[in-house]
Amino acid sequence: MTDQPVQRSGSPLEVRGISRRFEETVALADVSFDVKAGELFGLVGPDGAGKTTLFRILTTLLVPDSGSAKVLGLDVVRDLWAIRARVGYMPGRFSLYPDLSVEENLSFFASVFGTSIDEGRAIIAPIYQQIEPFKDRRAGALSGGMKQKLALCCALVHRPEILFLDEPTTGVDAVSRREFWDLLGTLKASGLPILASTAYMDEATRCDRVALIQQGHVLAVDPPAAIAARYPHPLIAVHANERHKLIQALRDYPHAKSVYPFGDEIHYSDARTGIAPDNIVQELRAYLTGRGFTDVRANSIPAGVEDAFMELMGQPEPVVKVAA
Amino acid sequence: MTAAIDVKDLTRRFGSFTAVDSISFDVRQGEVFGFLGANGAGKTTATKMLIGLLAPTSGQASVAGFDVSTRADDVRRHIGYMSQRFSLYEDLTVRENITLYGGIYGLTDAEIRDRGEALIRELHLESSSAERVESLPLGWKQKLAFSVAMLHQPAVVFLDEPTGGVDPITRRQFWEMIYTVAERGTTVFVTTHYLDEAEYCDRISIMVDGRIAAMGTPIEVKQKFGAATLDEVFVRLVRPAGTQTPQHT
Numbered sequence: 001m002t003d004q005p006v007q008r009s010g011s012p013l014e015v016r017g018i019s020r021r022f023e024e025t026v027a028l029a030d031v032s033f034d035v036k037a038g039e040l041f042g043l044v045g046p047d048g049a050g051k052t053t054l055f056r057i058l059t060t061l062l063v064p065d066s067g068s069a070k071v072l073g074l075d076v077v078r079d080l081w082a083i084r085a086r087v088g089y090m091p092g093r094f095s096l097y098p099d100l101s102v103e104e105n106l107s108f109f110a111s112v113f114g115t116s117i118d119e120g121r122a123i124i125a126p127i128y129q130q131i132e133p134f135k136d137r138r139a140g141a142l143s144g145g146m147k148q149k150l151a152l153c154c155a156l157v158h159r160p161e162i163l164f165l166d167e168p169t170t171g172v173d174a175v176s177r178r179e180f181w182d183l184l185g186t187l188k189a190s191g192l193p194i195l196a197s198t199a200y201m202d203e204a205t206r207c208d209r210v211a212l213i214q215q216g217h218v219l220a221v222d223p224p225a226a227i228a229a230r231y232p233h234p235l236i237a238v239h240a241n242e243r244h245k246l247i248q249a250l251r252d253y254p255h256a257k258s259v260y261p262f263g264d265e266i267h268y269s270d271a272r273t274g275i276a277p278d279n280i281v282q283e284l285r286a287y288l289t290g291r292g293f294t295d296v297r298a299n300s301i302p303a304g305v306e307d308a309f310m311e312l313m314g315q316p317e318p319v320v321k322v323a324a
Numbered sequence: 325m326t327a328a329i330d331v332k333d334l335t336r337r338f339g340s341f342t343a344v345d346s347i348s349f350d351v352r353q354g355e356v357f358g359f360l361g362a363n364g365a366g367k368t369t370a371t372k373m374l375i376g377l378l379a380p381t382s383g384q385a386s387v388a389g390f391d392v393s394t395r396a397d398d399v400r401r402h403i404g405y406m407s408q409r410f411s412l413y414e415d416l417t418v419r420e421n422i423t424l425y426g427g428i429y430g431l432t433d434a435e436i437r438d439r440g441e442a443l444i445r446e447l448h449l450e451s452s453s454a455e456r457v458e459s460l461p462l463g464w465k466q467k468l469a470f471s472v473a474m475l476h477q478p479a480v481v482f483l484d485e486p487t488g489g490v491d492p493i494t495r496r497q498f499w500e501m502i503y504t505v506a507e508r509g510t511t512v513f514v515t516t517h518y519l520d521e522a523e524y525c526d527r528i529s530i531m532v533d534g535r536i537a538a539m540g541t542p543i544e545v546k547q548k549f550g551a552a553t554l555d556e557v558f559v560r561l562v563r564p565a566g567t568q569t570p571q572h573t
Contacts, residue, residue, distance in 0.1 A: 025459070047462040047489035144363035170489060171408075173362040174519050174555060175562045199489040200518075214491065215461075243524075244503055260496055263520040263553070264542065310492050 010073060011036045012162050012193040013058070017067035020053055027053040029216040030067070035162075035195050040188040042207030042224075043197040044305070050216040051197040052092055055166045058195070059089045072161055085113065088160030090151050092167040092197075098140025102131055102150055105139050106157055113158030120157035126186050128153050145176030152183070163187065165196040169203065181206040201306035212309055219312040224305045231303030231311060233257050233269040234277040236284060239297040249291045253284070260310060267307060326389055328353045328480050328511035329374065333383035336369050343369040345534035346383060351527075353479070356502060356512045358522045361531030362562045367515055368484075370531070374513070375482055376400050388479040401430075404473035404510075407484035411469030414458040418449055421457060421472060429476035436475075443471045463494030470501055474510070481505065483514040487521065499524050519555045528554070530561055537561045 013035035020028040028050045035041040043051050056062035058069055060080035069076045074083050096105045103117075106128075110116050121128070131149050134142065139150060148168055155163065165184075169177040181203060188194055188208075196207070204210045204224045212219040212227065220227050240246045243266065250259040250268050257271040270280050277300035288296045303311075327350035336344040344366045351357040361367045372378035374387055376396030385392045388402035412421045422443065426436035444453050447467055457465060466486055473481055483502070487495045499521065506512050506526075514525065522528050522542060529539040538545050538561060542554060549557045 046491035046494075049491075167489075171363075171485070171517070173517055173562070175362060175559055177517075178559075199491075201492055260493075261499070261520075261524060263523040306492050313491065313493065 010034075010070065012072055013041075013195060014070040015054075015058070015067075016069065018054065018057060018064045018069055019066045020050075020057065020062070020064050026216045028057075028064070031211075031213070031216070031218050032067075033211045033218065033221045035193050037193060038188065038191050039208045040184060040194045040196070040206070042204050042210035043195060043213060044199075044201065044204045044207075044210045044309070045197075045213035046199050048215070049213045051213060052166055055089070055091075055164055055195075055197065059087060059164055060084055085158075086161050088155035088158070088163040090155040090163075090165045090168055092170065094147055094151065096139045096147070096151055096154060099138060101136050101138055102142070103135040105150060106153055109154040110157045115158050117157060120159055123159055123187075123190070123192075124153045124156050127156070127183055144172050145179070148172060148176070148180055149183070152180075156187075161192075163192055163194045163196075165194065167197050167199065169198060169200065177203070201304075201309055204305040210305070212305075212312060214309075214313045219309070227308050228303045228305050231308050233271070233311070234275065234280050235301055235303050235307060236268045236270070236277065236281055237262070237265045237299050237301045238268050238284060238288075239265050240288065240293045241295055242293070246288070246293065249288060249293070250284075253287060255280075258310070260307075262306070267301075269307075269311075326386070327351060328355070329357070329385070329387050329513065331374070331383075331385045334370065334373060334380055334385050335382045336366075336373060336378065337381045342534050344373070344380075347531070347534075347536050348383075349529055349536060349539060351480075351511055351513065353511055354506050354509050356506050356514065356524070356526045358525030358528035359513060359515045359531070360519075360522055360528055360558070365531040365562075366534040367531055371482060371484065371513075371515070374399075375403060375405055401476075402479050404476070404478040404481035405484075406466075406469045406473040406482075406486060408466075408486065408488045412457045412465060412472065415456055417456055418444065418453045418460075418468060421468070422475065425472045426475055431476060439475055443475070447471060461494075463490045463498070466490055467494070467498060467501060470498065474505055478510065480511040480513060483512065485515055485517065487516065487518065495521075519553070519558055522554050530558065532561050 011034040015031055015033050018028055018031045031054060045051060057064050057076060058071055060076050060083050063077055071083050072086055076083060106117055110120060127149050131146055142150065169180050184194060184196060207224060209223050211221045238246065238250060246266055247259055250256055250266060255270050255272050257269040260267050281298045281300055284298050285296055329351040332348050333346045334344060335346050347370060359367055373380050373392055374385055376392050376399040380393060387399045390398040392399055422440040423436055444450055470486060487498050502512050516522065527541050528545060529536045538557060545557055546554060549560060551557045
C-alpha cells in the first residue's frame, strides 16, 4: 500500500518447516522454500497435495501446527493484520460477487483496502483493458477466462507487495491458460513476487522456480529445467500407430523402468545405468520390429517436468493416513 | 447397427444467443470420442442435450438408440455419467456409494453385491471399502466414480473433465480404465482441457462458437491444419490470427 519499496533483508516469502494436519490427514509435512524478490514461483502438484492449505496459512487464514513462515518479513501468526493489508490473494474458488458488475466488484475490493480503482489503475491496466469492454456485465455472466482476469484485478487493485494465486487456471481452456501465464509474466516484469499454484505440469515451465508437491511433501525445489535435468534414467520417446499394443509391448521389455503415454508418444525409461541412450534406441527398434510393429519411431529425449514429477512421486497410495 | 451417438443438425438457442449451432456427428459403438472446445464454446450445452437434461431447439440426436427429445428417460437409463464436480457422496463410504447408485440404477441386490465386490477388487480398494469417500485422494475418487458410473453396464458413458487436477500417474491409469471399458464395447464420450489426452481418443471434435470446427482422428485433424500438435490446432481455431482478446465471453 506504500509507494516506497519496503526495506527488508530477507526474501519476500520464507517458509520454514510448515506442517499441518486435519484430524488424521497430513495436509502439509515439513514444507520449506523461499520466494525471492521479483520471482514467479510455482507450487506444482495435484489436487489434495496441500497447495490450498499452504496458501491459507501464508495469507493468515489458518495457523500451522508447527513451523513458521514470513511474508514480507512479517510472521504469519503474529503479524496477521499487517500481512493482510499488503498481500494480494486470489483463492482457488471463484470469490467474486456474481450479482455485482465487473466494475462494482473491482470498486468493492478497492474500497475494502481503503483505495480506489484509479489509484490501482497502473498495475491492473494490462489486465483490466481486456475486460473493460464488459465492465457493466454481471461477474456471474462472464466466461471462465474472463472471471479469472477479473479475480486477478481484484487481487491487485490495492497494489500488494506479493501476490498469491491458488490454481488460477483450473478449469480454464488451454488457450486461456496460456494467456493468463503471459499476464503473470507481465506482472513479474514489474517486480512483483508471485506464488502461483497449478495442477497442470506443463505450466511449471512458465515459472522461474517451482516446488513440486505431492501429499503434503515437497519433492523438489528448483528451476524447472534443473528438476528435469536431474531425471535419473535414459528416456526414449516411442511412436507407433497401435499405441495400446505398443504400451503393452514396452511394459513387457525386461529393462523397462516406466512406460507412460505422453500425447501421441510413449515415454519409455530404462532401468539400466551406464548404457548409451542410442544403444537403447537401437535395441527397442529391433525388439518392437520382432513383435510385429512396422512403423516404429524411437528417439532419445530429455525429460520434462512431468516425467520428473512421476519419477519423484512413485506409485500413489490408495489412502493417506498416519498412525493414530 | 445404428451409431451409439447420432447427432444431426442439433441446435440450442437461449433467447437470441445460439449456444449450439446445428452440429452433426456420430460416434460408433466402443469408440473413445473426445469432445473439445474453449470455455463457452457450447460443449456443456451440447452434452446436456445428449444426456437428456436439456431439450434441443431443433435438430435430432439419439443416444444408445433412443431419441433424446422423445425418449429422454430411456436415454438416461442406458448411459453412465461422471463429472469433475459431481460424482459421489463424500460422506458415504465406498460401499454405501456403490449400494446407493446400484439401487438408483435398478440393479438387484445380488447384482449390486457381485458387481460391487468386483469393482472394489479391480480398484484395489479392499482396505478402504468402509472409508468415507471424502478420505480418498482425488485420483482414487475419480476412478471410483467412473466405476460406479459403469455399474449398470451402460451402452454409453459421458465423462466431463474426469481428470482435472488429478496427478499425472493416476491420470494415465484413468485413461487405461477408459480403454478397458471401450474394449468391452462401451462408447466413451469425454471432455478434457488436457490436449495430450485428446491424443488418446479414437476421434475428436473441436467446438468453436457453437459449431464443430474440426473433427477426425487426432492424426487427421493435425494433418488437415498442417500442425505438429493438437495444441497448435486448438490455438489456431480458438484465437484466429490477429485476435488478442477472446471473441466471446
